[in-house]
Amino acid sequence: MQKNTLLPVLIGVVVVCCVLVACVLLFTGGEGQTTYIVGIDGDHLPSTAIIIEDRERIPIGFDVETIQWIAEKEHFAITFKEVPWSIIPELIERGDIDMFYSGYSITPERAERLDFSQPYYKTDIAIAVRKDSGVTREMFDNGEIRIGSQQGITSVDKLKEIFGIERYDEMVSEGKIVLFSAGTAGFGESLKYLDTGEIDAIIYNKITLEGYLPDWKNLTILDTIPTGEEYGIAVKKGNTKLISILNKGLENFRASGKRAELLEKYHMSETLA
Template identity: 25%
Template sequence: MKNKLMKMMVTVGMAGLFMAGCGTNSAKEDSYDQLVQEGEIIMGLDDTFAPMGFRDTNGEIVGFDVDLAKEVGERLGVTFNFQTVDWAMKETELNAGNIDVIWNGYTITEEREEKVAFSDPYLDNSQIIIVLEESPIQKKADLAGKTVAAQQTSSAVDAITADDSNIIKDFKNGEVLQYPSNNDVFNDLASGRSDAIVVDETLARYYMKQNADIAYRVLEEDFGKEEYAVGMRKADVKLKKAIDDSLAEMKTDGTYEKIYSKWFAE
């Protein structure tokens, strides 16, 4: 609560008074010592991104990334508190000091590297193309003239835009239909408003398993491979090292595999 109040004071223009007394998690200062002293790291996430970070039937935020963060927190002696953010504003929230990390199936891209510092990658992923079972679409070229949807400002949109074939120009209206969440994207396909969707494979496989009553089909072609990492402010060099070291230790001592198996085992 104390940390959130201080950040609110900065936001409303009281930065001078606040900095004089307590310091700040600004984009220009390494905030690690302050975060450890306060015992709290605010983790920004999209709470619909299963199985990385999402709300369960009791409304609790759970997931693979959530469990990883909790374990890292124990090793660093801090508590990770989870804060839902507008995914389109995640980097803005980070650099404004409203959150301390972005950790929610966050893909490394060149565009994002200009705005944030990334941890070492901890999970491989790809951007897959999904259609309904009866769809005539069999390959990427068949998307010409079709409505294709993805989550707004997501790595799926980046991957489509960066595709060497410039296929986006052939989509209906020459664009990707974008929605705030991946749940909206899947609902759009299920309702027939979209002909195909492009989604992170990690989320998509989990979602389709949970919604087995809908007949989905994944194309063999995709929009490329990628890696997940934790996003931090560029000034947070000590925080990056602490998270990198903790994740590396977890992979060495078997903790990472234990958490992975909980969420991804067949």
């Protein structure tokens, strides 16, 4: 009987094809997997921050690990991108990023241009001062001291509410309110100016101040202003598909033990009922 030499060749071809398909699925994450670009602020602990390891900028934080968990469960890929705080709506509208997930409060003004996921964390605003300054809440409310904040954040809205728009504008022009650029450099600069006495207080969200003040031994929180502002994930207006994916992921995240684990890891309290 003549030996069939074609069969081993065919088997070899099939095996090679199977291996190639398996490799494609491994490196692409599976057929039809989508990659989303996640915008973050590089200095916003405990939400997000950047650390340097082997000369690489590595994102960390509660928000970072949350979206990584959601991406794994919902079967999509993510890429992190540090972006300027001041132009987040423009970046999302242009498609430079698919979402911004970095301690971004849901406000009526922002919701006019962007859609938001369900809230995933709630915080208040706080006032930080030097421990040896003698600054009181009354001095703050009366505008007797030099106050620092950052452009484009909800704390500025609170200052306008406390002093009124007209007086707020006057205080800015007179240098009684100092507005730093939003983002990494601005926040670090505001803490430095407070520590050296060039400003007397800064106003910022409480959870971030609590994340950084332990490294500034002469700075402390003077008082908390209850605002109950809620953080959400911002996406392009009308992107209902992505909102649906994110909301499902957040719901599953809350129902899992992962949320409690990350809250403990980043020294955050549970604020959602």
